[in-house]
Amino acid sequence: MLDTKAGAQKAAQDTQDLIYAVNEFGVYCIPESYQHRTVPKMLREGRVYERRTLGFIARMCGSGDVISGGAFVGDFLPAISAALGARAKLHTFEPAPLTYDACARTVALNKLKNVALHQVAVGAEAARLPLQIGEPSGDVAAAKAKILDGAVEGETVEVEVVPLDDLVAKTRKVSVLHLDIEGHEAPALTGAARLIGDNRPLIVLEAEKPRDARAFLEQLNAEHPKAKYGLAGRMERNAMFLPDIGA
Numbered sequence: 001m002l003d004t005k006a007g008a009q010k011a012a013q014d015t016q017d018l019i020y021a022v023n024e025f026g027v028y029c030i031p032e033s034y035q036h037r038t039v040p041k042m043l044r045e046g047r048v049y050e051r052r053t054l055g056f057i058a059r060m061c062g063s064g065d066v067i068s069g070g071a072f073v074g075d076f077l078p079a080i081s082a083a084l085g086a087r088a089k090l091h092t093f094e095p096a097p098l099t100y101d102a103c104a105r106t107v108a109l110n111k112l113k114n115v116a117l118h119q120v121a122v123g124a125e126a127a128r129l130p131l132q133i134g135e136p137s138g139d140v141a142a143a144k145a146k147i148l149d150g151a152v153e154g155e156t157v158e159v160e161v162v163p164l165d166d167l168v169a170k171t172r173k174v175s176v177l178h179l180d181i182e183g184h185e186a187p188a189l190t191g192a193a194r195l196i197g198d199n200r201p202l203i204v205l206e207a208e209k210p211r212d213a214r215a216f217l218e219q220l221n222a223e224h225p226k227a228k229y230g231l232a233g234r235m236e237r238n239a240m241f242l243p244d245i246g247a
Helices: 006-015 038-044 051-060 077-083 097-109 185-190 193-199 210-223
Strands: 018-022 027-031 065-069 090-093 115-118 127-132 156-162 174-179 202-206 230-235 238-242
Touching: 018 038, 018 097, 027 038, 027 097, 051 077, 051 174, 051 202, 051 230, 065 077, 077 090, 077 097, 097 115, 174 185, 174 193, 185 202, 185 210, 193 210, 202 210, 210 230, 210 238
Parallel strands: 065 090, 065 174, 090 115, 174 202
Antiparallel strands: 018 027, 127 156, 202 238, 230 238
16 A cells, blocks of 8 residues: 655656666665665665665564564565565655655565555654755755754755554554664654554664664663563664563
8 A cells, every 4th residue: 555645756756767776575766866875776786785684574573564664765665575474564654755756666566565655754743844855965865864853945845744653553463663764763662652562562773873772772661661671682773672571
């Protein structure tokens, strides 16, 4: 299921050339202006970005749903989609119009019927906030698009922000929550209070430095003391948090 916005897609098509790449998991659509960034470059070389993290998520999903975002051009989606159980879903999101358009094409190219892609950012509460999609130099921000405190003319667009608790239905069983959203992980966790409390999923968060992982662990245990989350380890640029199964 694609949560499409035709106007944004058409604008992206009209202003950008698209290129394609393949690796062992699928086919990917990439805006030409992104091609020299790390993830698109690896995809064009037939490689897999964060292979160990991707494999770990795929092995740990069990029979439940996976939330993985931001989606970027969809480089994680084919592998996780293939690992899901028969009735499970992959919930993902990408707020930047150009990137969303490329990701939607990746989903379509790979015929990913169990993927729900939404053109939103996630946060602590519903809002409309500025997303950086350009840089002062005029370059496209690409993979580094992030939510800012204030709008900057020529560099930001206003995007919809929703809590994960509103994005994923209460009836869904979630096994894994994976967030790589350029420093916006903490408010996104707050906006997933019901989801985390009900499901106690494996949580995978971008945490480049040990202090980032410690801060996330403190937040999880402050917001979900009964789950008794612990830091299970670090892999590539990510930290893995597991609840105490006996709690």
